[in-house]
Amino acid sequence: MADECFGHPRLAAIYDPLDPDRSDLDAYVRMVEEFEARRVLDIGCGTGVLALLLADRGIDVVGMDPAEASLDVARSKPGSGRVRWICGEAAALPALQADLVTMTANVAQEIVDPASWQQTLQRSREALRPGGLLIFETRDPARRAWEGWKRESSYAVTDIPGVGSVESWLQVTDVRLPLVTFRSTYVFAADGQVLTSDSTLRFRERQEIEADLLAQGFAIHDVRDAPDRPGREFVFLARRPVAHSV
Known part of the structure; x- marks a missing residue:
């Protein structure tokens, strides 16, 4: 269930004006370019800021969020017709053969139930093509x-x-x-x-997250710093391995 700040229509409508500086998303745009991703799934897309930034660059984007009110805001924005919007949680993730799956800002930390977290990782892996990347951030508890x-x-x-x-x-x-x-x-x-x-x-420890990713069949590609919040967050890049024929 979405928090009221995302799910209440009056609050969803003011979410962007209350947080207008989304320079935190610049790193994700750069990583989409770095890995030459052409199809991206943005889990917890909220009001669609990242999804629309990527769609403006010609990326095929699916934005997914459990809060219908936030998606209504996203759908009202210019260029929203270029994005496929899905209202739902991990269980509803489609098999997309995506190059990249993202969870920005607080999205990963908002999945507090361990079973739901494992399911989100599992379904994210299934939504990726072999060799595709799951990228998300989480605060360092320390x-x-x-x-x-x-x-x-x-x-x-x-x-x-x-x-x-x-x-x-x-x-x-x-x-x-x-x-x-x-x-x-x-x-x-x-x-x-x-x-x-x-x-x-x-607030998950780095070692816990790495173990969770490995348990769901990911390979740890990299763990980076958040450029706009150095030393405060981990940015995980986890790859769906490519199966090699014997």
Whole structure:
């Protein structure tokens, strides 16, 4: 089930204006170019920012997300007709023979249930062509990012055309490692409505993720730094091996 910040229509509609700097996606665009990928599956595509960036470059893109409200926003954007949008979770992943499967931002960490995580990896592997890559990022638990998720450091007021002023902030509500739960609060000045969204992220150690990937038949191609967040995240590149005939 999608968090309210993605699944509630009013919150999905303001997701992009509240987070306009998506320079974190530049690294994914570069990796698509690096590996000469022509077909990409973007799991947890949200409002479709990466999917549309790639489609604008002539890439065949499938964007998948469990939040219909976020996909509605994606479908409303220019060029959205060039992307195939699928509402669903891992069990609904199609067999695509994709060159690349991506999970950007918090997507991998939002899959907190171990069985669902294993299923996502398994279905991602099945969606790839032999030799294709799964690429995703996850925060390094040792950096304890959640300690900075406080109202005083995250509070912002954003003026959004057609919506008005929106106050927003984060606050951690529970830490039981490897799980961290936090609440996002939104206050709409236009009518005073207050909406909240509770999210839980799973902070996995590097060795745990590598073991999970190997267990699902991947080969570890590389583990990189996130260029815009050096030393804070792992970017995993896992390859579906090419079967060799005997």
